[in-house]
Amino acid sequence: MAKIQMKTPLVEMDGDEMTRIMWKLIKENLLEPYIDLKTEYYDLGLKHRDETQDQVTIDAANATKRLGVAVKCATITPNATRVKEYNLHQMWKSPNGTIRAILDGTVFRTPIIVKGIEPVVTTWKKPITIARHAYGDVYRDVEMRIPGPGKVELVYTPEKGEEQRVLIHDFDEPGVVEGMHNLDASIESFARSCFSFGLQNKRDVWFASKDTISKIYDYRFKDIFQEIYNKEYKADFEKNGLTYFYTLIDDAVARIMKSEGGFVWTCKNYDGDVMSDMLSSAFGSLALMTSVLVSPHGYYEYEAAHGTVQRHYYRYLKGEETSTNSVATIFAWTGALRKRAELDGLKNLAAFADKLEKATLATIESGRMTGDLTRITKLPNPQKLSTEKFIKAIREELDKRM
Template sequence: MSSKIKVEKPLVILHGDEMAQIAFEQILEQFVKSRLDIDLVEIDLTAENRLVTNGRAVREAIDALKAHGVGVKNAGMTVNRAQLDELLSKHPDIQESDLDKLATKSPNGAIRKGIGGNITREDIEFRNLKSVRPEWQGRDIEVDTMDSGGLDFSYSELSNATGVAKIVFVGSSGDPQELHRRTLKKGDPWMLATNSLEEVQAWAHRFFQRALKEKRDIYLGLKDTVVPGYDGVMRAAIEEIYESDYAEAVAAAGLQYHYELIDAQAARIISNPPERALWGVPDNVSGMKLYKLVQQLKRYGLPERKAHVSISRMSAGGGDQYGSFNAPAIEDGIIKVLVDGQEKHARFVKASDPILFMSNDRDAIKDWVKQVFRDASLSKKEVYFGLKREFVDYDEVYSSIILEIRKELAALDTPPPSFMIMRPSRQLSKMICDPPRWGLYPAQNLDGDIFSDISAALGGSLATASSVIKSKDGTMLYEAPHGTAHDLFLRYLETDGKEANFNSSALIFAVGNALEELGSRENNEALIDYACRLKTALIETVAQGTITGDLKGKTADPSSETLVDMCGFLDAVESNL
């Protein structure tokens, strides 16, 4: 007779890439397959398989999650140009022009949209990990952002009827050319933003000249993987100027230049600030939030963090920037927004100016707000929304829905949790500098991406945070918020697997949460008990001082730490089961 715990419902497993996948396979073998009699619906979401299947693997993942309801997702690569070229060279029969966008882009947004899910991230409650408290006072860091263009100078409306929105361009021919269309429902917010490439280039010159004059290392952050036709256009223009006009001077001055995705870069700089730097964030909305945070940190320092932070990220619906149409203008002309044939807005753009059109779904926003209030009530947390409602119609709909849900709950004699609505810059400042013991921070998609990475970095690392995507229909996708650990994977390959360094905490916790959810759905007490013991064993292992190298010196008693590699850590967790 098998000693394995019988599980009736299947678990969806979405495989990923690089070092995270090496760890994931070992976790599944050590803590799932060897201990449970369970059907795993496994889908290969590696970058190569997404390419080879022309994105079909992503659609299969969405279908499997909808069919079975609970899954675990591992981190996967979003390929850059060089990596894509390498994959295409391995598969010469594949023509890039024939590829679906799901074949080469990150699958994350498509999966969230496909299941209608929003992300909640929070710290794993390790007992003996100290929060990162870098020394900010005295650091000479300046944030430089554009004072023109972008979302600060956008046009937004709420759709006054259900219909089709079209983005139309009129160039030198005088004939309208449709660039994009999407369906909007009554009450859905939409926004058109553009930037002047000439102003981006002028800003780039001022930015690099300032860095040289003030002798500062240079940091540049954008989200070019998500909005390649907008942030990607700006990055290309800025880096072309850097390479042609400033790279040699920067090197001669002994300075360094760093480019990174803005979410990862924000986490790195806030948790490990350089001594002296100029931080360029061309997007003025993100730039001003980070400018205000840096000014506060420089003046007052970073207080000791005694509370765990939870962030709810609005990622369903239209996805904001993550589901946007974004592209450079093909020539000088006029860009227009038409809704059911009626012109709503028009503006002049020049050739190569980046254009972004985004929208969201009012019903999805309402579902998200309900989810936020429900989660906060269950966890007895206070809620701190971040919205720029007094300036942007796009944000005002969120505020209206929050008050609408509040009235609905009051009518049902179900009081909502305590909540506040503040500007996003104040929300970020409160989360980092003044977090209450039980705080939940709901944020729009891009803000949530940046804020959650900063919070996780200050909590220890992305490997010490948990993440779940929840949908209205009950679909739950648990994941680790970290990436694929490319550098560690290269070292793993160079040493033929002898050096396997990776913190598996977040993946173990995700598996434990998924198994606990499965157990609850089928009233399987043995499975619930095992899932809880697995998570407890993880927390107990770290409490005993057994840690991977990324947490060195971050426990309450560094002198009692025992450093182990990935396999040693997994074995230690297993011994505590």
């Protein structure tokens, strides 16, 4: 069978540890036998990021702006332990944070529904998509250790006009302080991405923050969302029978636990980070969740929502067998291929992405799965497969469909 041809390359961002091992297996077994795969490759492994002073991350993000679609492997965000382990020059920032700031997008994460893996929240009948703002807050913060008594102030020095000062705290003992920021333009892009996603997927949009406590910072989000909705989206939402509403984050959590799902839950950066992990685990597994960054400028970056599976990687290095779930990484590839196909008008490439996803789900539904799923499935007598054997089992299912 002739390989499916591509017109425009994907930006391919390789990653770290066990997900890097799976990345290679997926390409060799599930992609390259069927597609004349065209990618512009960037190695975002931690060692190479350190060697390039993290320039490779910036280059990969700019390539995404140029080519429009990227697929990214999970990467390490180093802490002090990782700096020592990898002998790094410095504690590099999150590559995801760097990429998201350059692309100016919103991260949408949706559970992958598969028979035999049931949500622990029994009322959930439809997937809930988390829309996470991808700029600012604690991910672009500035922090300081306060050694002893003294005043800490927030100071704004305008290019023209009078300086403004606000007392943060008058310390009489040691402590810590943190400064965060956000931008109106980024919040506006966030709002437009969320409302556009809701319209495209015919889903209600919820937005939640804590404006009762954060009366300026969070209230600015609330105001901008309402202004943009009223001016640009309200008529289309009502025409399609869709709703938008704002509520407090604690109220949203309570409502969601009793809902049927099927909507977009829009969150600020940190809230979205935490709540997407809660949702993925409650729906089944961190490895059963899609993740795509959508920029209002027309850029798309697909990735797995989980980390590099460090514990399995150390076992892999010892020569021990692992059973690591590759579904989210496979769906990152299929999402990117489908979007590339849509933009380039390649129906056969889009059909291939659909077939690979169906083959992946069919493999699990046949009882063949990785260890994390055998512990939660309701299917009788599940067969636990190793990392590589699971991918090869998907290859068998895919061959039937091709």
